Amino acid sequence: MLVFWKQKLVVLAVPKTGTTALEAALEPHASAAILDPPGMKHVSLSRYRSVLEGFFEQRGRAPHEVMAIMREPIDWLGSWYRYRSRDQLKGKPNSTQGIDFDGFVEAWLEDKPPSFAQVGSQAKFLTPEAGQAEIDHLFRYDRMEEAVGFLEDRLGKSLNLPRKNVSPDFELALSPELETRLRRERAAEFDLWNRLCAKG
Numbered sequence: 001m002l003v004f005w006k007q008k009l010v011v012l013a014v015p016k017t018g019t020t021a022l023e024a025a026l027e028p029h030a031s032a033a034i035l036d037p038p039g040m041k042h043v044s045l046s047r048y049r050s051v052l053e054g055f056f057e058q059r060g061r062a063p064h065e066v067m068a069i070m071r072e073p074i075d076w077l078g079s080w081y082r083y084r085s086r087d088q089l090k091g092k093p094n095s096t097q098g099i100d101f102d103g104f105v106e107a108w109l110e111d112k113p114p115s116f117a118q119v120g121s122q123a124k125f126l127t128p129e130a131g132q133a134e135i136d137h138l139f140r141y142d143r144m145e146e147a148v149g150f151l152e153d154r155l156g157k158s159l160n161l162p163r164k165n166v167s168p169d170f171e172l173a174l175s176p177e178l179e180t181r182l183r184r185e186r187a188a189e190f191d192l193w194n195r196l197c198a199k200g
Helices: 019-029 045-056 073-083 101-108 122-126 141-155 176-185 187-198
Strands: 002-004 009-011 065-070 137-140
Touching (some): 002 019, 009 019, 019 141, 045 065, 065 187, 073 101, 073 141, 073 176, 073 187, 122 187, 137 141, 176 187
Parallel strands (some): 065 137
Antiparallel strands (some): 002 009
């Protein structure tokens, strides 16, 4: 999570949406950067609103806008699956080696996913609790240039995003039956994505 005091802007770090690269480009310009531990780096919208907003915004005297990036849900799950297939995790409980993509998605759909499928939810990350304000600026991962343009305008800086935290690159396929189940059981993920896409 990055805070820009003068620009009155907070950038949330949704996992697997290019935020590590954004942080590398933006950190030199930020007033505050929470990069560790992961539980603090990846502060959700609802947690920011309930825990940190009052501190950074001086109890409403200096309101900030909040921005984040969202990835198409199946692509997001694919990125997690590929990331956890890397050799550094081989033999560890959170490794996806030896598990196909269908198996990973089926595990993610469980009420209590095993370690390798514990990756959270973009919808839960980006949805405020009752009575909290919605996110101010939400950008599509597949249109990262729009997020970068917004940040460049807001900060008055030219940004160059390095490639960081990149998952291994290989093709994935989800069976049609499982995709139908995924869209049904995790409709909130796709509803949020579709609303974002509908904005143009």
